[in-house]
Amino acid sequence: MWGVATASHQIEGGNSNNWSQFEPSSKSQQLSGEACNHWERRSEDVELITNLGVSHYRFSIEWSRLVPSPGEWDDEAARWYSDLVDELLAKGVQPMVTLHHFTNPIWWEERGGFERQENIHHWVDFCTQMFGLLSDRVEWWCTINEPAVYTTMGYVLGEFPPGARSFKRARTVALNMMRAHAQCYRALKAMNNGARCKVGLVKNINLFDPYRRWNPVHWAQASLLDRMFNRCWIKGVKTGRFRPPSGLRSHFIEGLKGSSDFIGVNYYTHLLATPFMPTKVEIDPLIRPWEARTDFRYPMYAVGLRRAFEMVKGLDLPIIVTENGVADDDDDMRPEHIRRHLQITAEAIADGLDVRGFYHWSLMDNFEWAEGYDQRFGLYHVNFATQQRTLKDSGKEYQAIVKAHRTPQVVIMAGGLGTRLGKMTKDVPKSLIEVSGKPILTHILNWAQKQGCHNALVLTGHLGEAFEGFTHQGMSVHFHKEASPLGTGGALWNARDLLEERFILLWGDDLHPIEYKPLLERHAESDAPLTMTVTQHHDSMNLHHENGLLQTYNKDEASSQFNGYEAGTSVVEKSVVLKNRVDGVWSWEQTIYPALSGKIAVYLDDTPFWDMGTPERLALLEEFLEKTAL
Ligand code: FCB
Numbered sequence: 001m002w003g004v005a006t007a008s009h010q011i012e013g014g015n016s017n018n019w020s021q022f023e024p025s026s027k028s029q030q031l032s033g034e035a036c037n038h039w040e041r042r043s044e045d046v047e048l049i050t051n052l053g054v055s056h057y058r059f060s061i062e063w064s065r066l067v068p069s070p071g072e073w074d075d076e077a078a079r080w081y082s083d084l085v086d087e088l089l090a091k092g093v094q095p096m097v098t099l100h101h102f103t104n105p106i107w108w109e110e111r112g113g114f115e116r117q118e119n120i121h122h123w124v125d126f127c128t129q130m131f132g133l134l135s136d137r138v139e140w141w142c143t144i145n146e147p148a149v150y151t152t153m154g155y156v157l158g159e160f161p162p163g164a165r166s167f168k169r170a171r172t173v174a175l176n177m178m179r180a181h182a183q184c185y186r187a188l189k190a191m192n193n194g195a196r197c198k199v200g201l202v203k204n205i206n207l208f209d210p211y212r213r214w215n216p217v218h219w220a221q222a223s224l225l226d227r228m229f230n231r232c233w234i235k236g237v238k239t240g241r242f243r244p245p246s247g248l249r250s251h252f253i254e255g256l257k258g259s260s261d262f263i264g265v266n267y268y269t270h271l272l273a274t275p276f277m278p279t280k281v282e283i284d285p286l287i288r289p290w291e292a293r294t295d296f297r298y299p300m301y302a303v304g305l306r307r308a309f310e311m312v313k314g315l316d317l318p319i320i321v322t323e324n325g326v327a328d329d330d331d332d333m334r335p336e337h338i339r340r341h342l343q344i345t346a347e348a349i350a351d352g353l354d355v356r357g358f359y360h361w362s363l364m365d366n367f368e369w370a371e372g373y374d375q376r377f378g379l380y381h382v383n384f385a386t387q388q389r390t391l392k393d394s395g396k397e398y399q400a401i402v403k404a405h406r407t408p409q410v411v412i413m414a415g416g417l418g419t420r421l422g423k424m425t426k427d428v429p430k431s432l433i434e435v436s437g438k439p440i441l442t443h444i445l446n447w448a449q450k451q452g453c454h455n456a457l458v459l460t461g462h463l464g465e466a467f468e469g470f471t472h473q474g475m476s477v478h479f480h481k482e483a484s485p486l487g488t489g490g491a492l493w494n495a496r497d498l499l500e501e502r503f504i505l506l507w508g509d510d511l512h513p514i515e516y517k518p519l520l521e522r523h524a525e526s527d528a529p530l531t532m533t534v535t536q537h538h539d540s541m542n543l544h545h546e547n548g549l550l551q552t553y554n555k556d557e558a559s560s561q562f563n564g565y566e567a568g569t570s571v572v573e574k575s576v577v578l579k580n581r582v583d584g585v586w587s588w589e590q591t592i593y594p595a596l597s598g599k600i601a602v603y604l605d606d607t608p609f610w611d612m613g614t615p616e617r618l619a620l621l622e623e624f625l626e627k628t629a630l
Helices: 018-025 042-052 075-090 106-110 117-134 147-155 167-189 216-239 303-313 334-350 369-374 393-405 419-425 440-450 487-494 516-526 574-579 588-595 615-627
Strands: 002-005 056-060 094-100 140-145 198-210 263-273 319-324 355-361 380-383 388-391 409-413 455-461 476-481 502-507 530-535 543-546 549-553 565-573 601-604
Touching (some): 075 094, 075 117, 094 117, 106 117, 140 147, 140 167, 147 167, 147 198, 167 198, 198 216, 198 303, 216 263, 216 303, 263 303, 303 319, 303 334, 319 334, 334 355, 334 393, 388 393, 409 487, 440 455, 440 502, 455 487, 487 588, 516 530, 516 565, 516 601, 565 574
Parallel strands (some): 002 355, 056 094, 094 140, 140 198, 263 319, 319 355, 455 476, 530 601
Antiparallel strands (some): 380 388, 502 565, 530 565
């Protein structure tokens, strides 16, 4: 997942909750007010997200909007979030929902918020309502964002509402947040779609290191803070027993053990520990002499992200970086910050850590809690006077990296009528024929989606009308038709404006369930303009390959030299299409393959492909799909 993240109160504007109440007395005394006015600019902001090319967007749902007073439910607000989900999905962006991101309705805060165990069910009710509404479309759910930050900032450092400074109250809140998380997890998992959806906790990992490495007292302090801020929470989810920070004993929490399908990691920095650390955020934290301070005054420390992964590894859960970013007003540090943290993430994945995604904090500059508008975390600059959004250089950098690394667009040749299927395809394109209850095109898209593709371009030939009304949830699918049949090459040339720089080419009447990742890696390593998948197990052969390259291709006439058969799924650089500028009818395979022989990389994979060229083969495909759930 390549993502960006936000939180409701930081961007929506016009909220009335425990935070808006607290703001006049907060450190910056700035009011969130209109914030990014996202509530009014939803569609425009979805455009900003799509423009980055990301596949996922993490946002939070503002409980105080849904339940402004006890027992009330605002359908209109619910619809707003539901529409946001639809808009994202229509653009091929998968939503990730956070159910608690620091804010509470005022009535609930007045009843003591997380200080009272008997308040928890109100929040869980809200969660189940939202899950009921959105879980048919939203797969990824975060229960609580950063319980340790909420507890520490609100009840120890006094910087977040309610501005308390009491270890005792903090302990109660910590305990109840873990209870709330566990109850929420269990409730959602028991609902419709619960088994299918992924629900997890989001943990901020703040590393603590000794200021003086030779000083055992500093080591002890670092380790104490680490246990309080990080380890006890992780251990809670692992074992079901939670000892709140500064607490003397651990508590068994019903349902807590194993209460996460993934672990969200928010990572920003490390702090250097001495026994005399400031308990006020105004005082600059200690840093190493070679480290660079971010605007937040803490240092950029990218290798810490790897240490954060190692810290949660023992949970044996998929890891998702649900937040990482930097406060950097003039955007001179953020590009490097992004590169370093992505590098660390890539290395961790290469070393076998199960990191599934990376969400940059944040999409755009926003209301940074106690810091107000002074700390800018966005990939887009926001002018808060005019609400104008402008992509920063770092945003362009992230966009370029995402575009180069996310799974490419799939392009599906779906125009064929399939003469051998007789009357079945007289007026139905082959790709729309139902196999095992669904059009083959749906099966093809399901597979591509599973492989991480979010954008599909379907070339419908001259039968475009037949595809009207076809939808596929969670992918953005574009259809492109031709006025008259153009052949496979002509179809691609005709759609050139819709092609991404690199795309995966599939045949609309073949199901070829291969893993895309090794194919894409082979393509990237080979530097070839085109990489084709070749099977060596086929009843006929149509090509000769040697040294990893296609040497000869002939669809019509086999030669005794032939040692492979083109299986479908290939990776194509758009430049191949553009170089062969020919209008009208032409065949892709018969033009490009001979012309590029000796240059086309061959990727060997013997996974069978299933075509439906004849009634017999259609029956075999049907049988395969009955057996294998894609
Ligand atoms: C995290 C919060 C997020 C944002 C970043 C900078 O702790 O989850 O809302 O404020 O810090």
